[in-house]
Each structure stands twice: as C-alpha cells, then as structure tokens.
Amino acid sequence: MTTIDFSALTEAEAAGIQNFPKPAPGTWTEAFGLGKGPVPLDDCYDPDFYEDEKEAVFRRSWLFGGRMQQLPRKGTYFTKELPFLNLSVLFVRGMDDTVRAFHNVCTHRGNKLMWDDYPGQESSGACRQMACKYHGWRFDLEGEISYVHNAPEFFDLTAEDIALKKIHCEVWAGFIFFNLEETPRATLREFLGEDVWKMETYPFEKMTQRYVIESPVNSNWKLLMDAFQELYHVPYVHSKMNNPSGLATGTDKVPFMMPKFHVFGKHRQYTSGGPHANFGVRSPRPLDNFFGSAFYGPESPPDIGPVGDGVNPSKIDGWGLDSWQLYPNLDILIWGRRNWYLTYEYWPTSADTHHFIWNLWFVPPTNARERLAQEQTVLSVREFAIQDAGAVNAMQVALKSGAVKGFQFCDQEVLARHLHHHIQNDVAEYRRELGK
Ligand code: FES
Numbered sequence: 001m002t003t004i005d006f007s008a009l010t011e012a013e014a015a016g017i018q019n020f021p022k023p024a025p026g027t028w029t030e031a032f033g034l035g036k037g038p039v040p041l042d043d044c045y046d047p048d049f050y051e052d053e054k055e056a057v058f059r060r061s062w063l064f065g066g067r068m069q070q071l072p073r074k075g076t077y078f079t080k081e082l083p084f085l086n087l088s089v090l091f092v093r094g095m096d097d098t099v100r101a102f103h104n105v106c107t108h109r110g111n112k113l114m115w116d117d118y119p120g121q122e123s124s125g126a127c128r129q130m131a132c133k134y135h136g137w138r139f140d141l142e143g144e145i146s147y148v149h150n151a152p153e154f155f156d157l158t159a160e161d162i163a164l165k166k167i168h169c170e171v172w173a174g175f176i177f178f179n180l181e182e183t184p185r186a187t188l189r190e191f192l193g194e195d196v197w198k199m200e201t202y203p204f205e206k207m208t209q210r211y212v213i214e215s216p217v218n219s220n221w222k223l224l225m226d227a228f229q230e231l232y233h234v235p236y237v238h239s240k241m242n243n244p245s246g247l248a249t250g251t252d253k254v255p256f257m258m259p260k261f262h263v264f265g266k267h268r269q270y271t272s273g274g275p276h277a278n279f280g281v282r283s284p285r286p287l288d289n290f291f292g293s294a295f296y297g298p299e300s301p302p303d304i305g306p307v308g309d310g311v312n313p314s315k316i317d318g319w320g321l322d323s324w325q326l327y328p329n330l331d332i333l334i335w336g337r338r339n340w341y342l343t344y345e346y347w348p349t350s351a352d353t354h355h356f357i358w359n360l361w362f363v364p365p366t367n368a369r370e371r372l373a374q375e376q377t378v379l380s381v382r383e384f385a386i387q388d389a390g391a392v393n394a395m396q397v398a399l400k401s402g403a404v405k406g407f408q409f410c411d412q413e414v415l416a417r418h419l420h421h422h423i424q425n426d427v428a429e430y431r432r433e434l435g436k
C-alpha cells in the first residue's frame with residue numbers, strides 16, 4: 001500500500017535534477033551553426049507562409065501515419081484524415097503482411113472509400129475486401145479492383161486505371177510513414193538518418209496498451225512543438241505540477257536545464273534526467289503517490305529487457321527521458337527506466353490552429369493496480385499538455401500583432417531554433433524553385 005506523502009522533495013532530491021554535465025552558455029547554438037540572432041516568427045501566423053509550408057514541408061517529407069499495433073493482423077486497416085491537405089490516407093495490412101497506403105478514394109466516381117458514420121471521421125477495422133458504399137465497387141487488400149457491379153455497361157475499363165491510387169509507405173521500428181511525393185526525394189531510411197534509425201532497437205513492440213487523446217489547439221503547430229522541445233518554461237507554466245521544490249521554496253529554485261542536445265539533420269533530440277528518472281521520488285501531488293504513478297510514468301514498470309544502443313545517445317547516468325523530434329511534426333518521448341513511450345503529432349488546420357494528437361503506449365497491465373497507475377500517468381500528461389496549450393494560445397494571439405518580429409531563443413531553446421530554421425529554409429527553397 002502506497003502511503004500519501006504531502007511533503008515536497010528534499011533539497012538534495014531537487015538538486016539531483018541539475019547534476020548532469022552541461023556546457024557553457026551559448027555552446028549548443030554555436031555548435032549547431034544556427035546563428036544567435038532573433039528568428040523571424042511570421043512563420044507562425046502568415047497565411048502565405050502557411051500555404052507554402054504545406055507544399056514545401058508536408059508534401060515533401062515522410063509523415064507519420066500510425067503504429068503497427070493499429071494493424072494487428074492481415075486485413076486490418078485504418079484511415080488518417082488530413083483535411084489541411086484535402087487528404088484521407090488509407091493504411092492496409094495485406095495478405096502478404098505488407099503495409100500499403102492508398103488515397104481513400106474510390107476510383108469509380110471518387111466517393112470516399114472507407115468511412116463509418118461520418119465521412120470526415122477516421123475509420124478502422126478488418127476486412128478481406130474494401131467495398132465502396134455508393135455503387136458497390138470492391139478492392140482487394142493490395143488495392144486492385146476485385147468487383148465492378150454490372151461491369152459490361154462500362155467502356156474500356158482497365159484494372160490498372162481503376163486500382164486504388166497508391167501513396168508511398170514504409171515502416172521503421174513499427175512506425176508507419178507515408179510520403180506524398182510522386183517520387184520521394186529520399187527513402188525513409190535516408191530521410192531519418194542512421195542516428196535516428198538506430199533507435200529501432202528499443203522494444204516499442206512490447207508496448208501495446210494504447211491511450212489516445214486529441215484536441216484542437218488555437219496555435220500554429222510549431223508553437224506547441226516548441227513547448228515540448230525546451231524545459232526553460234517548466235518552472236513557470238508547470239510550477240505546481242512538476243517542480244519538486246516549487247511547493248516549498250519557490251519556482252525559481254530548479255531551472256530545469258537540459259544536459260544534452262543533439263541535432264541529426266532536420267531531426268533533433270534532447271536527453272533529460274533528474275529525480276523523476278529514479279524510483280522512490282515523491283511527487284508533490286497526493287493522487288500521484290496514491291496511485292504510484294505520475295507524469296513520468298508508473299513507479300513499478302515491467303521489465304522490458306535490453307533497450308538497445310539507439311536511445312540515450314548521450315549515455316548520461318540517471319537517464320530520465322529521450323525526446324526525439326522527427327521532422328516535421330512528430331515527437332517520440334521515451335521514458336528511461338519507466339519503460340513506456342508516447343508520441344505527439346501536430347497537424348496544422350490553419351496558419352493559427354492545429355490538431356494535437358498524443359498516443360501513450362505501455363506494456364499491457366496485468367492487474368487493476370497497474371491499469372490505474374497507467375491512467376494516472378495519462379491524466380497527468382493531459383494536465384501538462386493543457387497548460388502548454390494554454391500558454392501557446394496566448395502566444396498566438398500576441399505575436400500576430402507584429403509588435404515583436406523575432407523569437408529570442410536562449411541556448412536551452414536551441415531545438416526550437418533548429419525547427420524554425422529548417423522549416424524556413426525549406427519554404428525559402430520552395431519559393432526559389434517557383435521563382436517567388
Ligand atoms: S463511387 Fe465508389 S462505386 Fe461508385
């Protein structure tokens with residue numbers, strides 16, 4: 001039985017978060033060659049930038065579709081709705097166990113192929129053939145036409161012409177990606193790069209217990225992504241949630257300095273540690289202690305065996321968290337020692353808004369206590385995210401005034417600088433190609 005402990009952490013526990021090697025101020029930003037000046041911020045509200053960003057970034061990158069756990073056997077499928085690109089992507093696991101992606105559009109007269117009660121909503125299930133609700137055309141799991149109702153009435157139909165329209169699809173470590181280019185400029189492996197690819201040794205496949213939360217957010221997608229790639233804001237936005245000394249000694253006590261950053265091409269990563277990486281540390285929240293669980297996961301996680309070489313690339317002691325931001329809009333957060341992970345997706349819906357999806361993945365619980373501990377983590381993560389979403393909502397309203405022209409990023413915000421740098425580079429290159 002866990003006892004409830006209302007006291008805050010000791011000074012020694014709180015200090016533990018700072019006991020990681022860190023370089024002198026300015027070092028990361030210099031080392032990554034990103035410049036130290038203010039970064040233009042109109043990429044977060046300018047409608048023209050947004051239109052070009054769709055083409056330059058989202059139609060030219062490998063994008064995250066979902067996890068293999070969403071396609072557990074032959075014939076299973078799910079759709080992903082991307083209204084900002086006027087797109088519904090249909091992922092199907094074929095009889096050969098290959099995952100394929102198609103435009104979710106019937107080739108007869110263009111009706112939406114797979115949907116349930118509302119055509120704008122996502123759909124999933126299992127089937128042997130995919131049947132259109134309008135005139136009954138059917139397609140096999142490889143996307144080939146398998147039935148045309150009253151076929152002799154048609155003129156010169158060829159199977160090739162009426163097969164489902166393919167989208168490039170590749171799988172890495174159980175993460176399903178798709179690419180909208182006619183001919184992708186890189187394979188998925190080239191796009192991710194070898195350092196990211198190495199993370200595949202982590203046993204993601206053991207974590208099949210999934211919790212999903214999604215929400216519209218009133219900010220440009222990059223603003224919320226920025227909030228998850230720096231801890232500079234934590235003592236203020238999350239002062240009563242995560243700052244272990246906050247209740248007792250004030251929010252400025254623990255600065256949440258991140259010990260290590262990496263950039264891998266357009267992707268980036270930070271490693272964090274501290275008391276939350278270790279067992280037996282008390283949370284300032286009574287319910288966390290009651291359920292033996294908190295934001296960083298259940299205190300008694302299952303054994304998942306070796307985690308491989310790809311995670312914790314800095315090899316720091318007291319490893320707490322790996323946060324990988326994969327270009328353009330996917331975060332993978334792996335909680336060291338707590339043995340679970342989550343993904344954040346930020347899908348634009350306009351220059352000023354986006355749709356935020358987070359999936360939390362755990363080893364399936366074996367009893368009610370483990371299930372409740374997982375749910376307490378889910379609730380804590382949701383509270384954190386609501387606080388971040390509130391902060392960036394206020395930011396969106398303010399920065400549109402144009403009063404401030406650039407982000408002033410400190411060295412601890414270097415990863416946010418890196419994201420805007422690459423997004424702005426890609427849009428600039430696209431505009432050059434078009435002679436804009
Ligand atoms: S639109 Fe699909 S069968 Fe007619």
Ligand SMILES: [Fe+2]
Pocket residue numbers: 227228233234237238384388
């Ligand atoms: Fe936050």
